[in-house]
Amino acid sequence: DTEVTQTPKHLVMGMTNKKSLKCEQHMGHRAMYWYKQKAKKPPELMFVYSYEKLSINESVPSRFSPECPNSSLLNLHLHALQPEDSALYLCASSQVTGTSGSSYNEQFFGPGTRLTVL
Amino acid sequence: GIQVEQSPPDLILQEGANSTLRCNFSDSVNNLQWFHQNPWGQLINLFYIPSGTKQNGRLSATTVATERYSLLYISSSQTTDSGVYFCALSNAGKSTFGDGTTLTVKP
Numbered sequence A: 001d002t003e004v005t006q007t008p009k010h011l012v013m014g015m016t017n018k019k020s021l022k023c024e025q026h027m028g029h030r031a032m033y034w035y036k037q038k039a040k041k042p043p044e045l046m047f048v049y050s051y052e053k054l055s056i057n058e059s060v061p062s063r064f065s066p067e068c069p070n071s072s073l074l075n076l077h078l079h080a081l082q083p084e085d086s087a088l089y090l091c092a093s094s095q096v097t098g099t100s101g102s103s104y105n106e107q108f109f110g111p112g113t114r115l116t117v118l
Numbered sequence B: 001g002i003q004v005e006q007s008p009p010d011l012i013l014q015e016g017a018n019s020t021l022r023c024n025f026s027d028s029v030n031n032l033q034w035f036h037q038n039p040w041g042q043l044i045n046l047f048y049i050p051s052g053t054k055q056n057g058r059l060s061a062t063t064v065a066t067e068r069y070s071l072l073y074i075s076s077s078q079t080t081d082s083g084v085y086f087c088a089l090s091n092a093g094k095s096t097f098g099d100g101t102t103l104t105v106k107p
Helices: none
Strands: A004-007 A010-013 A018-025 A031-037 A044-050 A053-057 A064-070 A073-079 A087-094 A113-117 B004-007 B010-014 B019-025 B031-037 B043-048 B052-056 B059-064 B069-074 B083-091 B094-097 B101-106
Touching: A004 A087, A010 A018, A018 A031, A018 A087, A031 A073, A044 A064, A044 A073, A044 B094, A053 A064, A073 A087, B004 B083, B010 B019, B019 B031, B019 B083, B019 B101, B031 B069, B043 B052, B043 B059, B069 B083
Parallel strands: A010 A113, B010 B101
Antiparallel strands: A004 A018, A018 A073, A031 A044, A031 A087, A044 A053, A064 A073, A087 A113, B004 B019, B019 B069, B031 B043, B031 B083, B052 B059, B059 B069, B083 B094, B083 B101
C-alpha cells in the first residue's frame, strides 16, 4: 500500500474558526511532512516530523500548529487564519534510514486538502 | 538553501512528439525526485533518482550528480501527459521544489 490519505478534500473556514487537517499513512514510514502550495506555484515545505518528533519548522506562523499523535497520523491545526492562507495543503511521508536516522528517502504525497479562508 | 531551476517553464507538444525537461541544482543532494502534478493537484511519483538512469515505459530520467543536473525524457507523448512536472531535491528532510515545467500535449 503506497497510499497517503488526507481529509477533508475541501475546507472553507472563516478567520475566527478553528479546524484541523488530517493525514494518514500505513507504509510504516517514520517521516511525515506538511507542504503548502499556492496556485501556479511549487509546493513549499512547512513542517517535517521524524519518529513523531518535530524536526523541521520552516518559520511557519503559529496559527498553524502541527501534531503527530503516532507514526501513522499527522494533523495540522488551524486557528485565526488569514485569506492569504488559502491554498492546497499537501501531506507526504517517507522512510527514514541511516545510523542516526538522518537519511530521508522517497516521498509519497496525499491528494491534498484545498483550503479556502473567507 | 538549495537553488533548483527547471526548464523550459512551458512546453507545448503535438501528440506523439518527444521532449526533454531539465532540472539544474546548486548543491549536492541526497535525494532527487521527479513528479507529475495532475489537474486535481495530486503529485504522482515518476522517479526517485539521486544519480544514474532509470526507465519506466515511455518515461526515463538521468541524474548527473557531479554536474548538478537531471533530465526527464518523455517519448511518444500522449494528451494524458499534460500537467506540471516538478523536480524536488532534499537534504536531511529539507525539500526544495523547482518552479515546474507546464506541459501541454495537443491531440
